[in-house]
Amino acid sequence: MDLTLSPDEEAFRDELRTWLEDNHPGEEPKGDEEEAFAFRLEWQKKLHAAGWAGVSWPKEYGGRGATPIEQAIFSAEMVRANTPAPANILGLAMGGPTVIAHGTEEQKERFVEPILSGEEIWCQGFSEPESGSDLASLKTKAVKDNGEWVVTGQKVWTTFAHHAKWCMLVARTDTEVPKHKGLTYFLMDMQQDAVQVRPLVQITGQPEFNELFIEEARIPDENVIGGVGNGWMVAITTLMHERSGIAFGSMAQVKRDLASLIEVARDRGLDDDPVTRQQLAQLYIESEVLRINAYRGLTQIIKTGQPGPEGSLSKWHWSDINQSLTETAMDIRGPEAPVVDGEWSYRFLRARANSIEGGTTEILKNIVAERVLGLPKLR
Numbered sequence: 182m183d184l185t186l187s188p189d190e191e192a193f194r195d196e197l198r199t200w201l202e203d204n205h206p207g208e209e210p211k212g213d214e215e216e217a218f219a220f221r222l223e224w225q226k227k228l229h230a231a232g233w234a235g236v237s238w239p240k241e242y243g244g245r246g247a248t249p250i251e252q253a254i255f256s257a258e259m260v261r262a263n264t265p266a267p268a269n270i271l272g273l274a275m276g277g278p279t280v281i282a283h284g285t286e287e288q289k290e291r292f293v294e295p296i297l298s299g300e301e302i303w304c305q306g307f308s309e310p311e312s313g314s315d316l317a318s319l320k321t322k323a324v325k326d327n328g329e330w331v332v333t334g335q336k337v338w339t340t341f342a343h344h345a346k347w348c349m350l351v352a353r354t355d356t357e358v359p360k361h362k363g364l365t366y367f368l369m370d371m372q373q374d375a376v377q378v379r380p381l382v383q384i385t386g387q388p389e390f391n392e393l394f395i396e397e398a399r400i401p402d403e404n405v406i407g408g409v410g411n412g413w414m415v416a417i418t419t420l421m422h423e424r425s426g427i428a429f430g431s432m433a434q435v436k437r438d439l440a441s442l443i444e445v446a447r448d449r450g451l452d453d454d455p456v457t458r459q460q461l462a463q464l465y466i467e468s469e470v471l472r473i474n475a476y477r478g479l480t481q482i483i484k485t486g487q488p489g490p491e492g493s494l495s496k497w498h499w500s501d502i503n504q505s506l507t508e509t510a511m512d513i514r515g516p517e518a519p520v521v522d523g524e525w526s527y528r529f530l531r532a533r534a535n536s537i538e539g540g541t542t543e544i545l546k547n548i549v550a551e552r553v554l555g556l557p558k559l560r
C-alpha cells in the first residue's frame with residue numbers, strides 16, 4: 182500500500198493535533214484507582230463532546246465515520262500526545278462495534294450513545310475459571326423463563342467490572358449441540374444483586390480486573406445480540422476488534438517508549454555500551470516490523486471492511502516487544518529501578534499480562550499458523 186498521507190488525511194491529523202494541543206487533560210493521577218477512573222471519564226466526555234469518541238463508527242451511530250487510515254492516525258496521535266485512555270475503553274473498542282455489526286436497530290438505538298458518552302461503562306464476561314483459551318467450553322448457563330433469561334455461573338479476569346453497567350456475556354443456552362453451537366451472546370445489566378463483583382489484585386498492585394459470581398441474574402430477551410445460538414460468531418467479532426484495535430496505538434507506544442528509553446541510556450552514559458546498543462537496536466528493528474505489519478492489517482481492513490486474523494500477529498508481536506522493552510529498561514536503570522523509577526517498574530510488571538490478555542501468545546500463534554499462513558490444523 183502507499184504509505185503517504187493524502188491531503189485529506191493530513192488535514193485530519195492536523196485538526197486532531199491542534200485539538201489535542203488545546204485540550205490535553207494533563208497527566209493521569211497516580212495511585213488511587215477511583216480518582217484515575219474519574220479522570221479518564223472526564224477525558225472521554227471531552228472527547229465525545231468534540232466528536233473524537235468512536236471515530237471509526239458510522240456517523241448515524243454518533244461516530245465520526247473515519248476511514249481505517251484515519252482511525253490508525255487517531256490511535257497513533259493519541260499515543261504521540263501521551264493522552265490517558267478513555268474510561269469506557271472496552272465499550273468503545275469492542276462493545277459498540279459488536280452491537281453495530283450484529284445488533285438490531287432498537288439495540289443500536291438503546292446501547293450505542295451511552296458507550297460514546299461514557300454514561301454506561303462496559304465489561305467483557307467471556308473467561309471462566311475453566312475456560313479461557315478454550316472459550317467455547319464455557320459453562321455459565323442461561324435458561325429461558327417467561328420471556329427472560331436466567332443466568333447462573335462464574336466469570337473471571339473481568340476488567341473494569343467494578344465500574345460497569347453492561348457486560349458482554351457469553352453463556353451456554355443449549356447443552357445438546359456441539360460446544361460452539363450452544364452459545365448465546367447477551368448484554369447483562371451488572372447492577373442487580375444476582376451479580377457479585379469481587380476484585381482481583383494484579384502483580385502491579387492494581388485491582389484492574391475481577392471475579393463475577395452470577396446467581397440467577399435476569400436478562401430480558403431483547404438483550405440477546407445476534408440471535409440465540411449464534412454467540413460464538415458474535416464473540417469472534419468482539420475478539421477481532423479487541424486484537425485489531427491494538428496495532429497502531431501499540432506501534433506508536435513502542436516507538437515512543439523506545440525513544441524515551443534511548444534518552445535514559447544516554448543520561449546514564451550507556452549509549453556507548455555495546456550490549457545496551459545491541460538491545461536497543463534489536464528493539465528498533467522489531468518496532469519497524471511491528472509498524473509494517475500494522476499496515477498489513479490495515480490493508481486487510483480496507484480490502485474486506487473487517488479486521489482479519491492479521492490482528493493476532495500484531496498483538497502477539499507487540500506483547501513480545503513490550504516485554505523485551507520493559508526488561509531492557511530494568512537492565513538500563515539497574516538495581517535502583519524498582520525503588521526509584523516507579524513508572525518503568527509498573528510497566529515492567531504490567532507487561533507480564535500482555536502475552537495473556539486478549540488471547541495468549543500460544544493461541545495467537547495457532548491462529549496465525551492456520552488462518553494467515555494456511556498451515557494444516559493439528560486437531
Ligand SMILES: Cc1cc2nc3c(=O)[nH]c(=O)nc-3n(C[C@H](O)[C@H](O)[C@H](O)COP(=O)(O)OP(=O)(O)OC[C@H]3O[C@@H](n4cnc5c(N)ncnc54)[C@H](O)[C@@H]3O)c2cc1C
Pocket residue numbers: 304305306307308309310311312313314315337338339340341390534537538539540541542543544547
Ligand atoms: C490483564 C488481563 C485482563 C483480562 N481481561 C479480561 C476480560 O475483561 N474479560 C475476559 O473475559 N477475560 C479477560 N482476561 C482473560 C484472558 O482472556 C485469559 O486469561 C486468556 O484467554 C487465557 O485463558 P486462561 O487464563 O484460562 O489460560 P488457559 O486457557 O488455561 O491457558 C493456560 C496456558 O496454556 C496455553 N494453551 C491453552 N490452550 C492451548 C492450545 N490450544 N495450544 C497451545 N497452548 C495452549 C496458554 O497459551 C497458556 O499459556 C484478561 C486477562 C488478563 C491477563
